[in-house]
Amino acid sequence: MEKTSEISDRLREHLKDSIVEMKNPRERRIFLRVKKEAFRETLEYVVNDLGFKHLSAITGVDLGTEIELLYHVVLNDAVVLTLGFSVPKEKSTTRTITDLVPSAVLYEREVHELLGVGFEGHPNLIPLVLPEGWPQDVYPLRKEWQLEQLRKIALEK
Amino acid sequence: MGYASTIKVPFGPQHPALKEPESFIFEVEGDIVVNVTARLGYVHRGVEKAFERRTYIQNLYLAERVCGICSHAHTTCYVQAIEELLNIDPPPRAKYIRTIIAELERLHSHSLWVGVAAHEAGFDTLFMYTWRDREEVMELLEAISGNRVHYAMNTIGGVRRDMPAETFPTVKKHMDSFEKRVNEYSHIMKTEQTFLKRTTGVGILKPEDAVSTCAVGPNLRASGIKEDVRADEPYAAYGETPFQVIVHGGGDVLCRALVRIAEMTESINIIRYALDHIPDGPVRIRAPVAVPAGEAVSRVEAPRGELIHYAKSNGTIKPERYKVRAPTLANIPSLAKTLIGAHLADVPLILAGIDPCFSCMDRMVFVDQNKDKQWVWNMEELKRHAKVERN
Numbered sequence: 001m002e003k004t005s006e007i008s009d010r011l012r013e014h015l016k017d018s019i020v021e022m023k024n025p026r027e028r029r030i031f032l033r034v035k036k037e038a039f040r041e042t043l044e045y046v047v048n049d050l051g052f053k054h055l056s057a058i059t060g061v062d063l064g065t066e067i068e069l070l071y072h073v074v075l076n077d078a079v080v081l082t083l084g085f086s087v088p089k090e091k092s093t094t095r096t097i098t099d100l101v102p103s104a105v106l107y108e109r110e111v112h113e114l115l116g117v118g119f120e121g122h123p124n125l126i127p128l129v130l131p132e133g134w135p136q137d138v139y140p141l142r143k144e145w146q147l148e149q150l151r152k153i154a155l156e157k
Numbered sequence: 158m159g160y161a162s163t164i165k166v167p168f169g170p171q172h173p174a175l176k177e178p179e180s181f182i183f184e185v186e187g188d189i190v191v192n193v194t195a196r197l198g199y200v201h202r203g204v205e206k207a208f209e210r211r212t213y214i215q216n217l218y219l220a221e222r223v224c225g226i227c228s229h230a231h232t233t234c235y236v237q238a239i240e241e242l243l244n245i246d247p248p249p250r251a252k253y254i255r256t257i258i259a260e261l262e263r264l265h266s267h268s269l270w271v272g273v274a275a276h277e278a279g280f281d282t283l284f285m286y287t288w289r290d291r292e293e294v295m296e297l298l299e300a301i302s303g304n305r306v307h308y309a310m311n312t313i314g315g316v317r318r319d320m321p322a323e324t325f326p327t328v329k330k331h332m333d334s335f336e337k338r339v340n341e342y343s344h345i346m347k348t349e350q351t352f353l354k355r356t357t358g359v360g361i362l363k364p365e366d367a368v369s370t371c372a373v374g375p376n377l378r379a380s381g382i383k384e385d386v387r388a389d390e391p392y393a394a395y396g397e398t399p400f401q402v403i404v405h406g407g408g409d410v411l412c413r414a415l416v417r418i419a420e421m422t423e424s425i426n427i428i429r430y431a432l433d434h435i436p437d438g439p440v441r442i443r444a445p446v447a448v449p450a451g452e453a454v455s456r457v458e459a460p461r462g463e464l465i466h467y468a469k470s471n472g473t474i475k476p477e478r479y480k481v482r483a484p485t486l487a488n489i490p491s492l493a494k495t496l497i498g499a500h501l502a503d504v505p506l507i508l509a510g511i512d513p514c515f516s517c518m519d520r521m522v523f524v525d526q527n528k529d530k531q532w533v534w535n536m537e538e539l540k541r542h543a544k545v546e547r548n
Binding site for chain 2: 025026028029031053054055056057059061062070072076077078080082101102103105106107114127128129130131140141147150
């Protein structure tokens with residue numbers, strides 16, 4: 001727990017007012033949500049200064065009017081920090097992190113096609129898993145799309 | 158190089174190296190790969206959306222079916238996430254059983270890989286041997302769980318079946334004979350020129366590239382980076398079980414093979430230790446059906462590397478959001494890196510070298526209780542039966 005709380009303390013000290021929510025549910029786990037404008041700087045601090053070099057995944061969550069992006073980054077001896085922020089659902093875009101963490105390329109493509117979040121500056125934001133010819137405005141992981149509708153689209157295509 | 162232009166060579170979706178659909182386009186100059194683009198998703202089934210529609214108990218069966226090789230890794234990751242949300246801790250005996258099944262799964266997954274790699278290296282004799290020996294582990298898993306592929310051992314709050322103490326000597330006997338075979342593979346891989354010439358210096362992944370591309374599992378460890386979720390963040394009974402994290406510095410296909418071979422020996426030792434030290438007691442505790450609102454990140458070292466699940470609950474009997482990131486996806490960026498500069502003829506070997514996921518064959522066993530007779534249907538008979546039923 002020492003390492004985890006030490007990192008939380010450093011984050012709290014460094015970020016101050018940018019923090020929206022911070023949780024420490026158990027050892028080796030930190031959930032941190034920041035304001036959208038503070039995200040980039042926070043990620044740089046976490047990757048470069050705190051040493052969270054390994055990006056495990058990016059999760060997109062549909063919150064209704066907003067899409068929440070969660071970046072799961074890992075420190076060598078296994079502290080998993082989930083760093084998140086929200087973007088508005090309509091015309092949602094954010095800056096890519098591929099210049100900082102190159103392996104985000106595939107994860108950003110996945111979030112883009114399944115939840116409809118744009119990533120400015122991404123080298124090639126083409127579909128990753130959906131079939132060719134999939135309608136552009138259908139984002140399957142958004143809550144308004146029901147399985148039956150998606151199945152119909154997949155069959156009609 | 159002196160070539161005026163490059164040529165695009167499509168590989169797949171019906172792939173020469175893996176028995177799963179995946180499409181790659183290689184841009185080659187002469188026979189050297191200069192660029193590669195991957196197209197995934199031919200077997201995308203919308204599992205994450207499906208998770209949101211099902212109850213936590215139904216999702217157990219869904220998680221089991223994310224993968225046909227590391228099914229136990231996915232359910233372990235799933236139940237750990239849900240147990241964390243429910244704030245329950247499974248009994249110690251259940252944790253040991255989870256560990257034993259996980260290592261048996263690693264054994265059959267790695268020996269499957271050794272066979273595929275040997276096949277791609279043009280060494281089919283080794284391929285035949287490893288797949289024959291793999292059957293021993295599959296049969297052991299069937300004897301313990303009743304299933305060869307989807308063992309269905311995990312449940313929220315523990316495991317579904319106990320392992321009776323009478324089965325331990327059988328498991329140990331098989332571990333002894335399997336260990337001899339693993340030592341034999343290790344000897345062959347280190348000395349056999351057919352294999353060495355084909356794999357040494359092929360598909361090198363430098364340590365700094367392995368870190369920057371966020372590679373996982375044996376591929377990462379074959380590049381000299383000592384990271385393993387079992388050791389870094391002990392789950393199940395790994396915190397109480399001594400084992401070594403295998404690392405090799407070379408970063409080529411040979412090192413990836415040697416790491417996996419040495420990991421098989423470690424797995425055998427973990428199983429032996431777990432059998433000797435497994436505590437008595439119950440194997441599961443009752444878990445509530447509804448899960449209070451919250452979120453959890455769960456990690457497991459699957460045979461192919463770090464597996465991560467994210468669960469978000471909303472207080473009902475169905476999850477709000479469930480995210481799965483399987484290890485092969487994490488290994489694609491580093492794979493693209495190792496393929497650039499490789500000879501076209503090495504491509505299948507390098508591709509197979511990262512151990513991408515594979516499908517399994519089905520079979521059915523029939524038991525006539527009156528006559529005490531057992532028989533197995535092959536694929537042809539199954540098809541014939543299906544036709545008769547339909548007509």
